[in-house]
Amino acid sequence: MEGKVAIGVIRNQGEFLVIKRSEETSSSGLWTFPGGKVEKEETVKETVQREIKEETGLEPEVLKKGKSYMNTGELGEWKVFPVLMESTSRKIEMNHEHSEYIWIELGELEGLETLGEVRAPEKLGLE
Numbered sequence: 001m002e003g004k005v006a007i008g009v010i011r012n013q014g015e016f017l018v019i020k021r022s023e024e025t026s027s028s029g030l031w032t033f034p035g036g037k038v039e040k041e042e043t044v045k046e047t048v049q050r051e052i053k054e055e056t057g058l059e060p061e062v063l064k065k066g067k068s069y070m071n072t073g074e075l076g077e078w079k080v081f082p083v084l085m086e087s088t089s090r091k092i093e094m095n096h097e098h099s100e101y102i103w104i105e106l107g108e109l110e111g112l113e114t115l116g117e118v119r120a121p122e123k124l125g126l127e
Contacts, residue, residue: 002076006047007035009120010060012087015103019055021115022099026074032115033082034098044081052085056101057093060085066124071116082120 010017010033018031036051038044045062052058066082092101104112106121 002078004038004044004081005035005071005078006038006044006051006081006083007033007120008048008052008060008083008085009033009066009124009126010052010056010058010085010087012090012103015105016121017056017058017087017092017101017103018109018112019094019098020100022097025097027115029113030115031109031112032118033120035083038081044083048081048083048085055095055097057091058087058089060087064124066120069119069123071119078116080120082123084124084126 019034021028021030021032034052034055035048038047044065052060063084063086068079068081071078071080090103094101106126109118
């Protein structure tokens, strides 16, 4: 196992934020929920709040944590911890890690080329 990743499933007005990995990062061109590696001494909640702020500029409220699951990406195998969040804003300030963002309904995920297997919505009981 390569490590742990916390991802934010951010809801606003019934839609969810997904972002596209930029050419400067691993898994470039693939869509994913924002998030990142859980650092030592950090909780999943702290990680997801830090990563969301860095990647999107948003500061959404944490609603609940879902069940973790294993996922394989370009850099190995990761234990993914999904976190459902609610944002009052749709104003995104992306950093260099991502090239695009969209707000979608969960059913639209199937039409996107995603990073690994996107199982966060089912682990959060959203499907």
